[in-house]
Amino acid sequence: MLRERLTRHPAPALLRASVREALEPRATRPPWWTLWGAPAAAAVATALVMLLWIAPRLPSAPAGDPAQLVVRAVLAEHARNIFWGESRSDVVPAALPRAMEESGVALNWVFTGDDEIQLVNAKPTYLEGRRGIELTYQDSAGHTVTYVIVPGGNVALPERGREQIDRWRPVVRKENGFSLIIWRQQSLLCVLASDLVSDEDLGRFKQYFVKVRSSTEPYVTY
Amino acid sequence: MADDEFRQQALQHLDALHNLAVYLTRNGSEAEDLVQETYVRAMRFSHRFQPGTHLRAWLFQILRNTFLTFYRLRERESALSEDGVPEGEAPMFHDAPSRDSESAGAHMDLDRALTRLPEEFKTPLLLAEVEGLALEDVARIMDCPVGTVKSRIFRAKERLRGFLKDYEGNRPPRT
Numbered sequence: 001m002l003r004e005r006l007t008r009h010p011a012p013a014l015l016r017a018s019v020r021e022a023l024e025p026r027a028t029r030p031p032w033w034t035l036w037g038a039p040a041a042a043a044v045a046t047a048l049v050m051l052l053w054i055a056p057r058l059p060s061a062p063a064g065d066p067a068q069l070v071v072r073a074v075l076a077e078h079a080r081n082i083f084w085g086e087s088r089s090d091v092v093p094a095a096l097p098r099a100m101e102e103s104g105v106a107l108n109w110v111f112t113g114d115d116e117i118q119l120v121n122a123k124p125t126y127l128e129g130r131r132g133i134e135l136t137y138q139d140s141a142g143h144t145v146t147y148v149i150v151p152g153g154n155v156a157l158p159e160r161g162r163e164q165i166d167r168w169r170p171v172v173r174k175e176n177g178f179s180l181i182i183w184r185q186q187s188l189l190c191v192l193a194s195d196l197v198s199d200e201d202l203g204r205f206k207q208y209f210v211k212v213r214s215s216t217e218p219y220v221t222y
Numbered sequence: 223m224a225d226d227e228f229r230q231q232a233l234q235h236l237d238a239l240h241n242l243a244v245y246l247t248r249n250g251s252e253a254e255d256l257v258q259e260t261y262v263r264a265m266r267f268s269h270r271f272q273p274g275t276h277l278r279a280w281l282f283q284i285l286r287n288t289f290l291t292f293y294r295l296r297e298r299e300s301a302l303s304e305d306g307v308p309e310g311e312a313p314m315f316h317d318a319p320s321r322d323s324e325s326a327g328a329h330m331d332l333d334r335a336l337t338r339l340p341e342e343f344k345t346p347l348l349l350a351e352v353e354g355l356a357l358e359d360v361a362r363i364m365d366c367p368v369g370t371v372k373s374r375i376f377r378a379k380e381r382l383r384g385f386l387k388d389y390e391g392n393r394p395p396r397t
Contacts, residue, residue, distance in 0.1 A: 002351040007333050011240035015254045019236060019261050023229050167259045167288075186251050217249075 021159065066128070066155045067182065070148075071191060073127035075178055078146040078193040081121075081136050096122040103133040104221050105149050105188065111215035116140055117208055125150075130189075133218070137208070143201075145194040145208055149218045152189025157182060166210045172202075181209045188218050228268050228277075232261065235278050238353055239285055245348060246289050248337050260285040279359040286345060286363055335385035343378035346371050 011019075092112070100106045103124035112119045121136035125148060132150030139145065161171040170183035179202055181192040192212065196205040239260060243253035263284050264271075271280055336344060346364055349355045350371070361368045 002332075002347070003354075005332050006336065006352060008237075009241045009244040009253070010237045011257065012254070015240065015257060016236060019258060020233065022258060023233070023261060023265055164262070167255055169258065184251070186249075 018159075067152075067157055067189065069128045070130065070150060070152070070155065070189060071173070071175070071180060071182060074146065074148045074191040074193050075176060075180070077125065077127065077134060077148065078144070078178060081146050082144050082195070092119055092122055099124050099133050100221075104131050105133040105151070105218050106221045107133070108217040108219065109215055110135070111212045113137065114211070117145065117211070132188075135212075137212075139204075139208070143194055143196055145192060145196075145205070147212055147216075148191045148193075149185075149188050151187060151220055152184060155184070155189050157184060165206050166214075168209075168213055170209065170213075172206075179205050181205070183213070185213075185218060187220060190218070225268065228271070229265070231277055232264055232281060235281050238278065239281055242282065242285060242345070242348055242353070243289070245336060245344060246286075246341065256285065256289055259288050263288060276355075276359055278353075279355060279363055282349060282353070282355070283363040289341075331386055332382070335382050338385055339378055339381060343374050343381065346374045347378040347382075350375055 096107075096110065099122040110119070117137050117139040119135060120138045121134075123134050125132050125134040127148065127150055130150035130152070132148060135147040135149075137145040137147065157171050161173050162169045163172045165172075165181075168183060170181050173180045173182065174197060177195070177197065179194050179197050183190050190213075192205075192209055194205050194208070196202060236257070240253060240257050243256040243260075244250065247253045247256055260281065264281055267284075271277065336347075339347070342364070346360050349360045349363060350357060355363075357368050357371050361371045364371060364374075
């Protein structure tokens with residue numbers, strides 16, 4: 001029987017949780033404070049006491065959300081691209097294989113551009129202890145779009161800030177005057193950064209996201 | 223049907239939908255996106271669902287239509303060989319059961335063979351043989367007559383046998 005011989009792929013727990021969350025009727029939910037008010041107040045009080053007790057013993061180096069650390073590093077990289085980046089689409093065919101080899105992130109498919117936006121550079125990158133690949137695009141209006149892909153096995157993306165774009169639900173964020181779209185693709189963390197921040201530009205940025213997301217398939221080689 | 227009841231019942235079919243999505247997309251993350259999109263659409267159009275009809279079949283139909291609308295455009299099946307069978311590497315299989323190596327090998331062979339089937343053969347085969355749907359329901363999902371479903375399932379099995387024979391021939395002899 002085919003049924004017994006074929007591998008079954010049950011839904012992963014994360015998918016189950018996100019589907020459940022997506023189906024939750026938001027309008028009928030009771031206000032959060034009616035459910036969580038008392039426990040939240042108790043938790044805050046406990047946390048404050050703990051913080052006062054533990055803070056002096058904590059190391060001074062800033063710790064934080066790994067996704068946020070990567071995002072900040074991507075923004076710094078994006079700013080460097082704007083000011084110092086090379087825009088040489090003619091070197092991409094040579095740069096891309098080298099970038100893949102050195103980054104440990106290979107691309108089954110890659111979006112190389114169309115009439116609106118062009119891939120102009122590819123290089124290996126190292127962000128927050130993660131080796132990855134960085135692709136730079138430039139659109140017809142001269143805006144730079146930086147696309148960074150790094151291993152992100154342990155990085156969880158928050159539900160907050162997620163937006164439905166085409167058939168995906170990435171996190172869309174504005175930070176320090178830049179727009180960011182962040183998503184996970186298999187075990188990789190992908191970040192797209194640009195200076196397209198106005199409502200109209202953001203719509204264009206989301207279109208760029210759809211283009212790279214649907215035509216790029218990265219995977220970790222080691 | 224009340225929204226809450228609809229939601230609860232729809233969630234019961236999550237595993238089955240994900241299973242079909244994995245075989246259609248051949249990619250774990252895309253399968254998850256496809257399933258999420260299916261549920262979003264199912265909720266959006268829940269008023270169109272007729273109580274008393276087959277919810278499972280209705281969800282499969284949404285999943286297949288979503289797949290065809292969004293994924294087929296760039297489907298790797300565009301790289302078809304002469305007999306219409308897609309070429310390509312084996313997909314990601316993450317939940318292969320741990321069995322002895324020979325049985326696991328046969329298991330993988332069957333999975334690989336199945337991914338080589340075109341969608342119009344693969345979907346009816348999976349729905350009827352794996353998910354146990356009635357042929358009438360499969361026909362509704364596939365939007366074709368029952369006779370066509372029967373013939374596609376027959377042809378799908380024939381092709382699977384052919385592929386499996388190829389794999390068996392290529393497998394190194396056991397020592």
